[in-house]
Amino acid sequence: MLVTYGLWFGTLAYLTFAAWAGCYIKKKTEPAIVRLVWWSPIVFIPFYGAPWVAYGFFNVAMGDMSGFAMAVLWVAFSPCIIVVGYVFVVLTILVYRIFFKSVGAGRETFCMSPSSGMRMAGNTELFGKRAESGIDAGNEENFAFYPRKTFLGQQDLFACHVIMMIAESEFEEFCSLVDRLFGHSKISLEQDSVYSNSDGGSLKLNVRREFSGLIIELITNSNTFLEELDVTFKAPPAPWFAFPDMAPIESITSKQGSLEYWWDWIWNPFWQHASDEIRMAYLRKHKASDEWIEYLAGQANDSD
Incomplete structure (x- = not known):
């Protein structure tokens, strides 16, 4: 036996x-x-x-x-x-x-990156109580679609989860924003950082190198910080920046894994809600190839 x-x-x-x-x-x-x-x-x-x-x-x-x-x-x-x-x-x-x-189905799901280092431990202590002038149910509707924000009320937290991407050249500007609102300018990569300010605002963030740039994943109960993010970082880097070796056709035929995550959480919140004028300005600014312009124009029409 x-x-x-x-x-x-x-x-x-x-x-x-x-x-x-x-x-x-x-x-x-x-x-x-x-x-x-x-x-x-x-x-x-x-x-x-x-x-x-x-x-x-x-x-x-x-x-x-x-x-x-x-x-x-x-x-x-x-x-x-x-x-x-x-x-x-x-x-x-x-x-x-x-x-x-x-x-x-039918609601936003709190989803972490496939390579996320952010831990959920300690969130209840940071965001379990509503801060004065803080975030509450429905507040996310007051913000821009990008960076993507998810209210964490279903986790009994009075905070928003945010995922965004920046180029490394923009990291100093992000650190300056954190310093201005939370008094900390030095942010370590690949580990969780937690900051608070005198207004009752809290910020938990994780910054890591991914997709040829920096993925920033954060949770905060500060309306002011989210408003500043919307003003400062209005669009993510382009697909050809995040995936320099990928042809546009590949994003149609094999949208899965890390590409699927990037497309759903980083790119679509910006592109699907941008006006035609903003889209064209973005393509000109980032020097999109004719092939990418043709593909993204088709995607825009499908999303509309």
Whole structure:
């Protein structure tokens, strides 16, 4: 029974792996957990092999030399474990996608970047109470469509989640804005930063290099800060800046993964709500090729 169920079928290994994984992912963001799901069959292999090795050497210690074979026999089962593992990974991801879309239908969903480093811990203490002259339900309608803003009332937070992108040359201007409203000008990359001011405003942000520039992900309850963002950063970098090796046709045929995220959260909030005059001015300013102009003009007509 031990050999058949505990070792061959990996029951002992799976229970140990599940307990470890449950603890490990507690502080991970949703996209990080999804990435870990894809790696799980590989990560599971050491958990599967350890009981075999322990059982084999136990037999050797008891005088049964066949234990040496048991200690390495698990290697022969590993390919099967990986294949079966990825079957369940695909099923899990499909169920997740279907459930996630059905839950988020008809409303904004709080979504983190696939490579987001921002953690949710501590948000209740920062944004759980409405600040005077702060953000409340419906306030996001008072702001520009870009940068994209999502009110976090469904997380019981009186704040907005914002995703935007800037070129590295604009980072100093962003730091100056944070310094002016929150008194901090030095922002470290790839880690969460939290600032507060005397008006009861709070700002939690994460800045990372991605898409040939900087992705800024932040949560704030400051109306003033959001208004300043709208005035200062009215448009994201162009698609050919974020994806310099991509032809326009590729954005039509393979809009998934990081491209899908960038398009839905960075580009569309600007482009789909820009007037024809703003679109043409943007294309001239960023020196769009004829091919990109043709594609984006078609996309504009479809969105209208």
